[in-house]
Amino acid sequence: MTTQPTVAAESDPNPSAAPRPSGRTARIATTAAAALALAAVAIGYARHSSSAQAPDTAVTAETVSLAPGPRLLTLTSTGQVTTVGKADPGGARAVSPTKCDRAYAAAGTVACLYADGALGTVTMRVLSPDLKERKAIPVSGVPNRVRVSASGRMVSWTSFVGGDSYATLNFATRTGIYDSRTGTLFKTLETFSVVKDGKPYQASDVNYWGVTFTGDDNTFYATLYTKGHRYLVQGDFAARTVRTLRDRVECPSLSPDGTMIAFKAPVEGDSTRGWRLSVLDLKTGRVTETAETRSVDDQAAWLDGSTLAYAQQHDDGTKDLWSVPADGFGKPRLLLRNAHSPAALG
Amino acid sequence: MYLSSIDRPGTDAASPAGRSRLRGIKAVGGNVFALGTVSLLTDVSAEMVTAILPVYLVFGLSMSPLAYGTLDGVHTGATALLRLVGGYVADRVRRPKAVAGVGYAMSALAKLGLLAVGRSAGAIGFVIAADRAGKGLRTAPRDALITLSAPPHALARAFGVHRAMDSFGAFLGPLVALAVLAASGQAFDAVLVTSFCVAALGVLVLVLFVRDRHDERPPAAAPSPREAVALLRSAPVRRLLVAACLLGFAVIGDGFVYLLLQRREEVSLSSFPLLAVGTSLVYLLLAVPIGALADRIGRVPVVLGGYTALLGVYLLLTASLRGWPLVALVLVLHGLFYAATDGVLMALAGPVLPEHLRTTGLALIQTGQALAYLASSVLFGLAWQLWGPDTAVRCAAAMVVPAVAATALLLLVRPTTRSHTEETA
Numbered sequence: 001m002t003t004q005p006t007v008a009a010e011s012d013p014n015p016s017a018a019p020r021p022s023g024r025t026a027r028i029a030t031t032a033a034a035a036l037a038l039a040a041v042a043i044g045y046a047r048h049s050s051s052a053q054a055p056d057t058a059v060t061a062e063t064v065s066l067a068p069g070p071r072l073l074t075l076t077s078t079g080q081v082t083t084v085g086k087a088d089p090g091g092a093r094a095v096s097p098t099k100c101d102r103a104y105a106a107a108g109t110v111a112c113l114y115a116d117g118a119l120g121t122v123t124m125r126v127l128s129p130d131l132k133e134r135k136a137i138p139v140s141g142v143p144n145r146v147r148v149s150a151s152g153r154m155v156s157w158t159s160f161v162g163g164d165s166y167a168t169l170n171f172a173t174r175t176g177i178y179d180s181r182t183g184t185l186f187k188t189l190e191t192f193s194v195v196k197d198g199k200p201y202q203a204s205d206v207n208y209w210g211v212t213f214t215g216d217d218n219t220f221y222a223t224l225y226t227k228g229h230r231y232l233v234q235g236d237f238a239a240r241t242v243r244t245l246r247d248r249v250e251c252p253s254l255s256p257d258g259t260m261i262a263f264k265a266p267v268e269g270d271s272t273r274g275w276r277l278s279v280l281d282l283k284t285g286r287v288t289e290t291a292e293t294r295s296v297d298d299q300a301a302w303l304d305g306s307t308l309a310y311a312q313q314h315d316d317g318t319k320d321l322w323s324v325p326a327d328g329f330g331k332p333r334l335l336l337r338n339a340h341s342p343a344a345l346g
Numbered sequence: 347m348y349l350s351s352i353d354r355p356g357t358d359a360a361s362p363a364g365r366s367r368l369r370g371i372k373a374v375g376g377n378v379f380a381l382g383t384v385s386l387l388t389d390v391s392a393e394m395v396t397a398i399l400p401v402y403l404v405f406g407l408s409m410s411p412l413a414y415g416t417l418d419g420v421h422t423g424a425t426a427l428l429r430l431v432g433g434y435v436a437d438r439v440r441r442p443k444a445v446a447g448v449g450y451a452m453s454a455l456a457k458l459g460l461l462a463v464g465r466s467a468g469a470i471g472f473v474i475a476a477d478r479a480g481k482g483l484r485t486a487p488r489d490a491l492i493t494l495s496a497p498p499h500a501l502a503r504a505f506g507v508h509r510a511m512d513s514f515g516a517f518l519g520p521l522v523a524l525a526v527l528a529a530s531g532q533a534f535d536a537v538l539v540t541s542f543c544v545a546a547l548g549v550l551v552l553v554l555f556v557r558d559r560h561d562e563r564p565p566a567a568a569p570s571p572r573e574a575v576a577l578l579r580s581a582p583v584r585r586l587l588v589a590a591c592l593l594g595f596a597v598i599g600d601g602f603v604y605l606l607l608q609r610r611e612e613v614s615l616s617s618f619p620l621l622a623v624g625t626s627l628v629y630l631l632l633a634v635p636i637g638a639l640a641d642r643i644g645r646v647p648v649v650l651g652g653y654t655a656l657l658g659v660y661l662l663l664t665a666s667l668r669g670w671p672l673v674a675l676v677l678v679l680h681g682l683f684y685a686a687t688d689g690v691l692m693a694l695a696g697p698v699l700p701e702h703l704r705t706t707g708l709a710l711i712q713t714g715q716a717l718a719y720l721a722s723s724v725l726f727g728l729a730w731q732l733w734g735p736d737t738a739v740r741c742a743a744a745m746v747v748p749a750v751a752a753t754a755l756l757l758l759v760r761p762t763t764r765s766h767t768e769e770t771a
Contacts, residue, residue: 027554034550038543049533142401204730
């Protein structure tokens with residue numbers, strides 16, 4: 001962009017509207033000064049944020065093993081894979097340098113959903129118990145949920161994909177399933193056929209999240225979103241089908257004996273008011289609210305047949321791990337500070 | 347940067363034809379470049395936030411998927427009304443720059459608002475709504491200023507220059523966000539602060555460098571609401587409005603196009619965001635040449651050609667072509683569609699509207715188009731639900747043909763604007 005003061009002055013028949021050269025110099029100077037000041041604000045803030053970042057936790061001499069045993073897998077707030085004794089979560093914590101944004105493990109299969117940089121590539125890493133990579137599946141979006149079936153065979157993940165325009169906020173999720181025995185990979189369940197309320201159903205806004213597997217390594221439960229409803233669905237991986245079971249059930253987590261589903265229920269049916277961690281009895285259909293009255297936005301994990309573990313986030317972004325009995329009695333108990341993504345290894 | 351006074355047709359005619367290329371750029375006018383700079387900065391700011399918002403909500407604030415997807419319809423309606431009122435106010439006080447400025451400032455402040463409201467769902471919804479309201483408010487006065495700043499014979503080119511700068515900003519935004527994240531150790535709030543600073547600079551450029559109008563307007567009385575409504579009684583305006591609605595109705599929306607493309611091409615899942623980048627790159631490159639073409643051969647044929655490109659997109663989405671040739675062709679045609687329609691339609695509308703009601707008129711046409719587009723995307727979702735994606739796309743393709751034919755009938759057979767474009771060319 002060039003400036004043409006002489007032409008402007010000569011050809012403008014309306015001098016009152018034309019900028020005076022000195023006026024223009026002043027405006028350019030003002031703009032330059034403002035640009036510098038705003039740049040200083042932005043750079044200053046970025047440097048301040050950079051120094052305020054939580055540092056990584058020191059890696060311990062004790063190596064982290066995610067083989068089956070009486071231990072609890074958790075991630076630190078910065079994503080480092082750690083274990084603690086299940087009976088004594090406040091005791092010594094083994095810390096590894098390996099990072100995940102979400103992690104889960106069962107029977108020697110470790111699922112580590114990791115975003116390499118906030119807008120960079122996201123990878124579903126399937127690791128061995130000593131954290132060596134066995135399989136890497138490229139994924140798009142923001143890591144959200146991850147699960148492994150009890151046998152260690154099936155792996156599922158959910159990522160969160162942005163809308164096309166920030167003003168519309170039409171977010172979508174992508175949920176994939178990987179069968180580590182046959183190598184079968186579905187990067188999105190959106191191609192599965194849906195049976196809603198007994199009838200075949202299709203819609204452009206179908207989204208899945210939060211898969212949990214049953215013991216047969218084929219049947220699974222998940223959340224299906226469409227037209228404002230969040231359904232609990234039961235899926236058949238081999239048949240590529242899902243069917244809706246009931247509304248207002250999000251992030252299901254099947255109990256070890258396969259009879260109960262822990263989930264987050266929208267408070268008074270309105271998820272913008274938060275979620276109540278609840279448990280559904282699959283046989284009777286009865287829902288029990290747990291004693292945790294704060295909003296829980298997590299896919300809970302079963303520590304044993306009767307206890308749930310879940311993360312609570314602080315305003316500064318750090319997370320604490322809590323547990324609560326699944327039967328609605330008792331009260332929430334703080335298990336571990338600076339921890340999320342729990343999985344009982346045995 | 348201040349070229350506003352050398353774009354006068356008189357100056358233009360006097361300059362030698364041999365310098366036509368330089369003249370072509372200059373003919374667009376400094377005010378248009380200033381507005382383009384404002385849009386460039388504002389789009390850098392907006393797209394920075396677009397790029398990080400999902401990550402920010404999910405990781406930064408630990409929000410759940412789809413918690414906020416329901417705000418959409420209500421705000422679209424409210425924005426439409428605000429746009430009309432804003433357009434009329436701009437004409438009434440005869441200061442489109444001031445109204446546009448309010449819109450730009452609202453969006454800039456919304457960036458700080460996002461930072462300030464924390465993780466309250468309602469407050470985030472409110473801030474996003476304010477940001478969108480700002481966009482609704484500023485579009486018509488800004489486009490009116492472009493029509494008042496460039497000579498009629500170079501109007502489509504002026505819009506091309508403006509839209510190219512605008513898309514360049516959209517293209518830069520995610521890259522700037524990445525750079526800020528890298529420099530700040532992945533701090534989302536630093537991106538929001540930087541986004542605000544860039545938007546604030548845009549507002550300053552608007553205040554200091556954009557002139558309210560090109561010529562001193564005849565000192566007419568402020569238009570009454572009745573006069574604004576009477577716009578609808580003018581046959582050329584009505585024809586253009588109907589055409590804009592018909593064409594808006596033929597558009598199903600970028601989201602659906604990319605979703606359909608992604609469904610056909612499993613590979614593109616991880617590179618999903620690149621589809622939008624590809625489209626804006628094509629748009630960015632073609633906006634100026636196609637604008638110039640529209641000034642030369644007529645704006646109506648170019649707009650119709652643009653919608654024909656959209657028809658091509660729909661047909662490709664159901665055709666048997668696969669792999670990267672499909673993706674490349676769809677993105678080129680989709681970018682071409684934008685380059686040939688978005689700004690050119692406004693260049694078509696400008697000369698038809700009386701100067702003292704130009705912002706109102708542009709707001710009317712933009713609102714008509716936006717509401718038709720909203721209806722079309724709702725119906726498309728419904729068709730998808732009833733008959734599946736393939737049939738839904740075929741329906742959309744079938745909609746384009748009558749829309750283009752009717753537009754041709756309305757605007758070509760009974761020409762209203764060609765005379766304006768030709769008298770100075």
